[in-house]
Amino acid sequence: MQSMRYVVGDLQGCARELDLLLKTIRFDPARDELWAAGDLVNRGPDTVATLELWRDVGGKGVLGNHEVYTLCAYSGRWPRKHDTVQALYEHPEALALLGLLRALPVLAFLPTEGDGPDAWVVHGGVSPLWTDLAAEAKRLNAGAHDDDWLNSPGVNFATRVRCCDAEGNRVKYADEPQGCPQGYAPWDALREPDVLIVHGHWARRGHYRNDVALGLDSGCVYGGPLTAWCQDEDRIIQVRG
Ligand SMILES: [Mn+2]
Numbered sequence: 001m002q003s004m005r006y007v008v009g010d011l012q013g014c015a016r017e018l019d020l021l022l023k024t025i026r027f028d029p030a031r032d033e034l035w036a037a038g039d040l041v042n043r044g045p046d047t048v049a050t051l052e053l054w055r056d057v058g059g060k061g062v063l064g065n066h067e068v069y070t071l072c073a074y075s076g077r078w079p080r081k082h083d084t085v086q087a088l089y090e091h092p093e094a095l096a097l098l099g100l101l102r103a104l105p106v107l108a109f110l111p112t113e114g115d116g117p118d119a120w121v122v123h124g125g126v127s128p129l130w131t132d133l134a135a136e137a138k139r140l141n142a143g144a145h146d147d148d149w150l151n152s153p154g155v156n157f158a159t160r161v162r163c164c165d166a167e168g169n170r171v172k173y174a175d176e177p178q179g180c181p182q183g184y185a186p187w188d189a190l191r192e193p194d195v196l197i198v199h200g201h202w203a204r205r206g207h208y209r210n211d212v213a214l215g216l217d218s219g220c221v222y223g224g225p226l227t228a229w230c231q232d233e234d235r236i237i238q239v240r241g
Contacts, residue, residue, distance in 0.1 A: 005033040008228040009216030010200040013044025017226040017241040018053055024239050029057040037200035037216050038064025038123025044221040047088045051097050063104040064123040065159040071102055071146040106140040106158050114232025117196045124161040124201045125187035127168035161187045162202050177205050188213040
């Protein structure tokens with residue numbers, strides 16, 4: 001069988017749905033590749049089992065805002081809020097599991113020889129000012145260390161944006177895309193179609209695809225389906241827990 005690369009939307013500790021997805025697609029770690037579009041952790045019921053399952057199948061991924069929170073709250077750089085990561089913090093392998101999150105890139109290029117398009121993957125989105133994504137990726141990924149994240153406008157943008165303006169200023173907003181505050185638009189609406197950008201982070205928008213972007217966060221942790229994209233066959237798989 002041909003090897004397949006999958007990108008899965010926000011897991012947020014939904015280990016049961018991840019397990020169901022892997023079974024549904026008959027995922028073979030020796031042959032296939034799993035990418036998480038960020039926010040593997042927190043909010044949901046089982047962050048540790050999610051991370052272990054993802055790790056055990058050789059999972060890759062990009063940094064989400066909940067990874068940044070989980071790492072920075074652990075190290076005391078961010079005040080602890082209501083979260084569901086205590087079991088991770090207390091786990092005997094906590095440092096190793098957190099280390100996997102700390103090593104995640106912010107923006108990654110996924111070239112393919114399959115039938116689908118090449119793609120970039122990022123948790124939130126990319127700025128209209130970022131015309132050379134390879135250069136941005138080099139810059140963002142080199143700076144990916146939790147000492148620096150909270151002070152990095154680029155990392156904050158890539159992991160948090162939903163609506164922004166043409167100058168790349170973000171606005172705090174989490175509702176449907178058509179309701180972006182005046183003067184702001186969904187980040188993908190401010191970019192010309194180029195290489196497909198695959199992202200998560202926008203549960204209220206759900207799964208969508210246009211000429212610029214493919215959204216994979218369908219709110220699994222809120223009772224929606226878990227959505228994955230098979231790049232090599234250019235198709236969407238959804239499972240419900
Ligand atoms: Mn997020």
